[in-house]
Amino acid sequence: MAIYFMRKCWASILNDCEGEITREHIISDNLLNKTVITEGLAWCKDSRKEIGASNFTVRHLCKKHNNSLSVYDSEIKYYVEVFKTLYRVNNKFNKYGFSIKKVPIVYKISGKKLEKWFFKTMLNIVLVNKPNVILDFEKVAQIIFSDQSFEKPYGLSWAVKTGQVYEGDDSISFVPIFRNENELVGCLFDFLTHKFVVLVPNEFSPLDKFGNLDLPIGNAEDFDNLQINWHNKTITTSAIIGRKRIVTQRLEIEW
Numbered sequence: 508m509a510i511y512f513m514r515k516c517w518a519s520i521l522n523d524c525e526g527e528i529t530r531e532h533i534i535s536d537n538l539l540n541k542t543v544i545t546e547g548l549a550w551c552k553d554s555r556k557e558i559g560a561s562n563f564t565v566r567h568l569c570k571k572h573n574n575s576l577s578v579y580d581s582e583i584k585y586y587v588e589v590f591k592t593l594y595r596v597n598n599k600f601n602k603y604g605f606s607i608k609k610v611p612i613v614y615k616i617s618g619k620k621l622e623k624w625f626f627k628t629m630l631n632i633v634l635v636n637k638p639n640v641i642l643d644f645e646k647v648a649q650i651i652f653s654d655q656s657f658e659k660p661y662g663l664s665w666a667v668k669t670g671q672v673y674e675g676d677d678s679i680s681f682v683p684i685f686r687n688e689n690e691l692v693g694c695l696f697d698f699l700t701h702k703f704v705v706l707v708p709n710e711f712s713p714l715d716k717f718g719n720l721d722l723p724i725g726n727a728e729d730f731d732n733l734q735i736n737w738h739n740k741t742i743t744t745s746a747i748i749g750r751k752r753i754v755t756q757r758l759e760i761e762w
């Protein structure tokens with residue numbers, strides 16, 4: 508278990524840093540018109556707080572490591588665009604109908620890249636406020652800076668509540684989860700109506716015996732006991748015609 512010190516690249520444990528420590532936006536530039544709400548950090552311990560995203564920057568990666576993560580900013584932007592398209596097309600189909608021959612419309616995104624975006628964003632948020640956070644930086648850096656993804660149940664999961672409908676709400680909210688004060692368990696994201704859970708590799712399991720999220724007491728009740736869908740592979744929209752449910756759009760998430 509490595510402990511992080513400020514003014515150093517958090518990936519320095521890989522021994523391949525290059526260039527000076529650079530500045531980056533805590534949330535990707537291309538999402539900055541969004542409202543950002545955080546909870547559970549020093550400035551917002553017991554309440555949700557909206558923050559001005561544009562001057563929300565950190566310096567905790569060297570130039571090389573910062574640059575190699577910037578590709579994930581494009582993936583999250585693409586995900587947001589695809590997700591909005593799903594919503595728009597679904598509304599159009601519901602209103603005006605569609606040609607069965609032309610569905611399903613298929614979209615593809617990279618789950619690995621998305622996972623890395625959520626992970627680096629979680630670290631950005633946590634490190635800015637808790638420089639003494641404890642997690643296995645070596646293991647995390649090895650995964651983030653390679654083509655690997657996290658092993659079950661760690662990394663990125665979707666936790667979609669039945670009946671959730673996207674209604675054009677662009678806010679993003681983050682709730683980092685700690686154990687024993689400084690040990691990072693993971694982070695909960697509310698992002699375009701979907702709930703995402705990012706879990707940090709650790710010795711203890713953040714899940715109960717049913718595979719549901721089992722958070723330390725006092726953390727984000729609306730996430731507790733949620734069934735999580737680790738490395739989700741598809742998101743679909745559908746329509747009922749006669750007695751048949753027809754898949755109209757399918758987002759394939761590649762791992």
Ligand SMILES: [Zn+2]
Nearest residue numbers: 516524569572
């Ligand atoms: Zn570095």
